Amino acid sequence: MKSEDEFSVWYNDIIEKAELSDKRYPIKGMNVWLPYGWKLMLNIDNIIREEMNRMNFNEVMFPLLITQTEFGKEKKHIKGFDSQVYWVTSAGESKLDIPLLLRPTSETAMYPMFALWVRSHADLPLRIYQIISTYRYETKQTRSFIRVREIHFFEAHTCHESFEDAEKQIEEYFRVIEKLAKKLCLPYIVAKRPDWDKFPGAFYSTGIDVFMPTGKTLQVASVHQYKDNFSNVYNIVFETPTGEHKYVHQTTFGMSERLLGATISAHNDSRGLILPPEIAPIQIVIIPIFAKESQKEAVMKEALSVKKKLVRKFRVHLDDRAEKTPGSKFYDWELKGVPLRIEIGPKECENKTLTLVRRDDCKKTEIKKEFLLKKAGEKLNEIAKELLRRAEKALNENTRTVESLQEIKTLGIYRMGWCGKEECALSIEKATDMKVLGPGLEKDSLKEKKCINCAGKASSVIYLAKSY
Amino acid sequence: MKSEDEFSVWYNDIIEKAELSDKRYPIKGMNVWLPYGWKLMLNIDNIIREEMNRMNFNEVMFPLLITQTEFGKEKKHIKGFDSQVYWVTSAGESKLDIPLLLRPTSETAMYPMFALWVRSHADLPLRIYQIISTYRYETKQTRSFIRVREIHFFEAHTCHESFEDAEKQIEEYFRVIEKLAKKLCLPYIVAKRPDWDKFPGAFYSTGIDVFMPTGKTLQVASVHQYKDNFSNVYNIVFETPTGEHKYVHQTTFGMSERLLGATISAHNDSRGLILPPEIAPIQIVIIPIFAKESQKEAVMKEALSVKKKLVRKFRVHLDDRAEKTPGSKFYDWELKGVPLRIEIGPKECENKTLTLVRRDDCKKTEIKKEFLLKKAGEKLNEIAKELLRRAEKALNENTRTVESLQEIKTLGIYRMGWCGKEECALSIEKATDMKVLGPGLEKDSLKEKKCINCAGKASSVIYLAKSY
Numbered sequence: 001m002k003s004e005d006e007f008s009v010w011y012n013d014i015i016e017k018a019e020l021s022d023k024r025y026p027i028k029g030m031n032v033w034l035p036y037g038w039k040l041m042l043n044i045d046n047i048i049r050e051e052m053n054r055m056n057f058n059e060v061m062f063p064l065l066i067t068q069t070e071f072g073k074e075k076k077h078i079k080g081f082d083s084q085v086y087w088v089t090s091a092g093e094s095k096l097d098i099p100l101l102l103r104p105t106s107e108t109a110m111y112p113m114f115a116l117w118v119r120s121h122a123d124l125p126l127r128i129y130q131i132i133s134t135y136r137y138e139t140k141q142t143r144s145f146i147r148v149r150e151i152h153f154f155e156a157h158t159c160h161e162s163f164e165d166a167e168k169q170i171e172e173y174f175r176v177i178e179k180l181a182k183k184l185c186l187p188y189i190v191a192k193r194p195d196w197d198k199f200p201g202a203f204y205s206t207g208i209d210v211f212m213p214t215g216k217t218l219q220v221a222s223v224h225q226y227k228d229n230f231s232n233v234y235n236i237v238f239e240t241p242t243g244e245h246k247y248v249h250q251t252t253f254g255m256s257e258r259l260l261g262a263t264i265s266a267h268n269d270s271r272g273l274i275l276p277p278e279i280a281p282i283q284i285v286i287i288p289i290f291a292k293e294s295q296k297e298a299v300m301k302e303a304l305s306v307k308k309k310l311v312r313k314f315r316v317h318l319d320d321r322a323e324k325t326p327g328s329k330f331y332d333w334e335l336k337g338v339p340l341r342i343e344i345g346p347k348e349c350e351n352k353t354l355t356l357v358r359r360d361d362c363k364k365t366e367i368k369k370e371f372l373l374k375k376a377g378e379k380l381n382e383i384a385k386e387l388l389r390r391a392e393k394a395l396n397e398n399t400r401t402v403e404s405l406q407e408i409k410t411l412g413i414y415r416m417g418w419c420g421k422e423e424c425a426l427s428i429e430k431a432t433d434m435k436v437l438g439p440g441l442e443k444d445s446l447k448e449k450k451c452i453n454c455a456g457k458a459s460s461v462i463y464l465a466k467s468y
Numbered sequence: 469m470k471s472e473d474e475f476s477v478w479y480n481d482i483i484e485k486a487e488l489s490d491k492r493y494p495i496k497g498m499n500v501w502l503p504y505g506w507k508l509m510l511n512i513d514n515i516i517r518e519e520m521n522r523m524n525f526n527e528v529m530f531p532l533l534i535t536q537t538e539f540g541k542e543k544k545h546i547k548g549f550d551s552q553v554y555w556v557t558s559a560g561e562s563k564l565d566i567p568l569l570l571r572p573t574s575e576t577a578m579y580p581m582f583a584l585w586v587r588s589h590a591d592l593p594l595r596i597y598q599i600i601s602t603y604r605y606e607t608k609q610t611r612s613f614i615r616v617r618e619i620h621f622f623e624a625h626t627c628h629e630s631f632e633d634a635e636k637q638i639e640e641y642f643r644v645i646e647k648l649a650k651k652l653c654l655p656y657i658v659a660k661r662p663d664w665d666k667f668p669g670a671f672y673s674t675g676i677d678v679f680m681p682t683g684k685t686l687q688v689a690s691v692h693q694y695k696d697n698f699s700n701v702y703n704i705v706f707e708t709p710t711g712e713h714k715y716v717h718q719t720t721f722g723m724s725e726r727l728l729g730a731t732i733s734a735h736n737d738s739r740g741l742i743l744p745p746e747i748a749p750i751q752i753v754i755i756p757i758f759a760k761e762s763q764k765e766a767v768m769k770e771a772l773s774v775k776k777k778l779v780r781k782f783r784v785h786l787d788d789r790a791e792k793t794p795g796s797k798f799y800d801w802e803l804k805g806v807p808l809r810i811e812i813g814p815k816e817c818e819n820k821t822l823t824l825v826r827r828d829d830c831k832k833t834e835i836k837k838e839f840l841l842k843k844a845g846e847k848l849n850e851i852a853k854e855l856l857r858r859a860e861k862a863l864n865e866n867t868r869t870v871e872s873l874q875e876i877k878t879l880g881i882y883r884m885g886w887c888g889k890e891e892c893a894l895s896i897e898k899a900t901d902m903k904v905l906g907p908g909l910e911k912d913s914l915k916e917k918k919c920i921n922c923a924g925k926a927s928s929v930i931y932l933a934k935s936y
Contacts, residue, residue, distance in 0.1 A: 022584075026580060027533055032581055033529035061620075063493055063618050064570075086568075088554050088570070089556075091555065092550070109493075128503070135532075
């Protein structure tokens with residue numbers, strides 16, 4: 001594990017060198033997405049889009065600004081966000097009659113409209129999502145992708161006829177998370193947040209946390225069951241087939257650019273990033289190599305033919321910069337995490353072979369050119385598998401089940417019995433300077449054991465960790 | 469031509485009925501993009517992305533907020549936008565030290581960063597774009613897609629070594645506009661804006677205007693040559709190969725959701741929208757038709773097989789709603805402008821044929837099923853051609869060359885000689901209650917003629933129209 005300082009230095013450095021984001025923008029916590037970083041994020045967005053569309057969600061786009069009046073309606077919700085809200089108070093030369101705020105999240109933008117859209121049971125389920133930016137005035141130290149004030153954000157919102165239908169929707173969210181995490185090669189833990197830590201206004205919240213190289217956890221996604229908490233306030237009512245009027249039950253599912261922060265943190269080595277093939281802006285880079293000018297033509301011709309073949313199935317880049325040596329090109333693309341490199345020199349041209357170099361283990365394989373498409377696909381799959389294996393190893397090695405708080409000496413993820421009382425959880429947090437992430441969703445064998453704090457009967461097994 | 473009132477009623481009505489946008493959101497001029505409208509806009513965005521990437525532009529994402537300090541640097545620019553800016557003055561409980569504003573456009577967000585990014589001639593050309601929302605406090609009456617306060621916006625920005633390089637870039641923009649307009653089936657006119665009407669801070673501006681059914685024009689895109697106006701203020705300097713330090717020359721290219729407003733306005737009939745195939749969220753809708761329940765299985769099987777075939781090449785929807793009659797399905801999809809309909813009934817099943825119905829002329833064609841892919845592609849191409857032909861006809865019929873202002877009796881686009889003096893242009897505008905769009909870029913035969921106002925020698929031929 002890395003110390004926080006060590007990690008911070010490395011993290012900021014790699015983001016700058018790999019040209020993902022520029023934090024020199026003159027507003028703290030608001031950074032410029034550079035082309036390579038933005039492509040990475042768009043690739044993640046597109047995976048999310050594909051999965052949400054498959055689940056029959058519709059993409060929409062709500063306004064950024066929310067009136068103070070609408071925002072003020074759900075009291076718990078406001079209390080949770082009030083200290084973080086950016087206020088628009090004037091426009092042009094005039095003061096606004098009703099102050100507007102930049103969305104910190106979109107419940108209060110969407111739900112007045114849901115009240116207009118939902119009339120009868122035939123309108124349900126209502127399932128929409130949007131990919132936008134949200135704004136939160138963070139007072140803690142900011143860090144690219146992990147804690148920022150302008151957040152690239154995904155949010156899905158649903159309305160259902162019943163609590164049970166909403167629960168089924170939540171199960172579906174977990175399947176999306178599973179698919180997405182696999183493509184990012186990120187293992188994760190799922191924990192139902194304790195009541196005092198749920199989303200403001202939610203009935204209950206579930207967090208998706210990943211393990212970071214510092215031993216801390218980072219929440220990258222969350223799923224909320226709202227029950228009819230918001231629909232009561234915003235009057236989202238439907239008529240049942242028998243003519244009754246009922247409040248809808250609602251869920252939300254949120255993720256952010258933290259997915260990218262977690263991916264970068266998980267997959268790297270001393271040379272730089274190692275990007276999961278599914279999201280790499282460049283999956284394969286082709287490097288032509290020749291010692292003499294006389295070899296150039298043949299090598300470049302071969303490189304172009306390889307590119308032409310690959311481009312049908314992969315995101316490929318041919319690095320034909322004349323002023324750079326092959327060595328410095330290797331350095332650049334290793335830093336930027338391109339998963340697979342193809343080297344083409346006079347020998348390869350002559351033998352009708354190609355040299356494939358995996359980014360994860362730097363191992364070379366010589367293949368026959370005729371098997372290029374198949375072999376390249378196989379290599380990319382192997383790299384993805386290896387990245388996931390390494391990340392799972394890190395998570396497993398740092399997740400321990402403990403029976404006494406004295407066993408907790410280092411950062412990491414700890415599992416322990418808990419009686420369910422808030423005072424015990426707070427006491428555990430105080431003793432360890434960590435946070436109760438909440439009970440895991442998996443069935444486990446610790447049910448019969450004792451609460452690690454009061455030694456009373458445990459009602460669940462909780463995760464404990466220091467979190468970002 | 470339609471009267472403004474007539475058009476307004478029709479326009480608002482079709483946007484509501486085709487479910488493109490919901491303007492009941494509680495902030496004036498900020499509307500909710502509904503799924504169908506948002507898909508249309510994303511399809512337009514993706515055409516733009518493809519063309520910009522092909523020109524080797526990189527997509528980036530700059531922050532929404534700009535500090536008052538950076539915004540205040542270019543005096544002409546601020547003067548142009550000052551009355552339209554939304555101000556963020558506090559966050560959480562604290563007043564901000566320096567007020568922030570929502571970008572009305574991104575020059576003042578980007579150029580301080582360009583000053584950091586550009587060091588030497590090797591960094592040039594710098595070519596980036598972003599697709600975002602901009603915010604302008606419009607005081608005029610708002611209208612979906614055409615005049616809104618939250619604008620879905622595309623903006624490209626470049627830096628070049630010289631004025632000539634920047635001019636070449638502008639030529640390339642025009643080629644992108646040509647390709648995009650063709651896909652939207654929209655003819656347009658290009659006019660260099662008079663000096664008093666150029667973009668605030670620009671050296672010169674060129675507007676792309678389309679003809680609207682009311683006889684007015686709508687500016688849907690603009691291209692600006694900034695020269696070194698902004699680089700002087702933001703200190704964007706590069707070192708030449710000989711070690712000199714020079715200010716970069718800059719261009720921008722902007723478009724917005726008005727592209728969608730113009731497309732809707734151009735392509736429609738009494739039944740509803742007629743969407744250009746390139747951007748239609750659904751290009752082909754399949755309607756199964758059967759009179760008896762016993763025919764259902766065979767028809768549905770055939771419909772599914774047709775869908776499966778088409779889905780490889782087209783955006784297809786099979787309307788299998790049991791509670792709706794075929795007639796009411798026709799009505800729905802005609803309203804929503806789906807370009808091609810395929811009807812499948814027992815007769816079609818038996819004969820291995822399909823009935824294709826074009827949205828633009830409602831003509832039916834019976835085809836053999838084996839030619840489906842080819843024929844569907846042909847029909848869509850024919851529809852696109854016909855939409856463009858109709859729109860060109862409307863533009864040409866309403867563009868007239870005049871030699872005296874007395875000839876101008878109706879709305880429309882007028883061409884006339886102009887001596888180049890501002891006072892003459894203003895006098896023309898006053899006499900006609902129209903706006904000088906500026907000299908066209910095309911070479912024309914009117915050069916020798918007289919200024920329509922002062923009868924002095926004409927230096928150019930200008931377009932005149934009433935514009936939105």
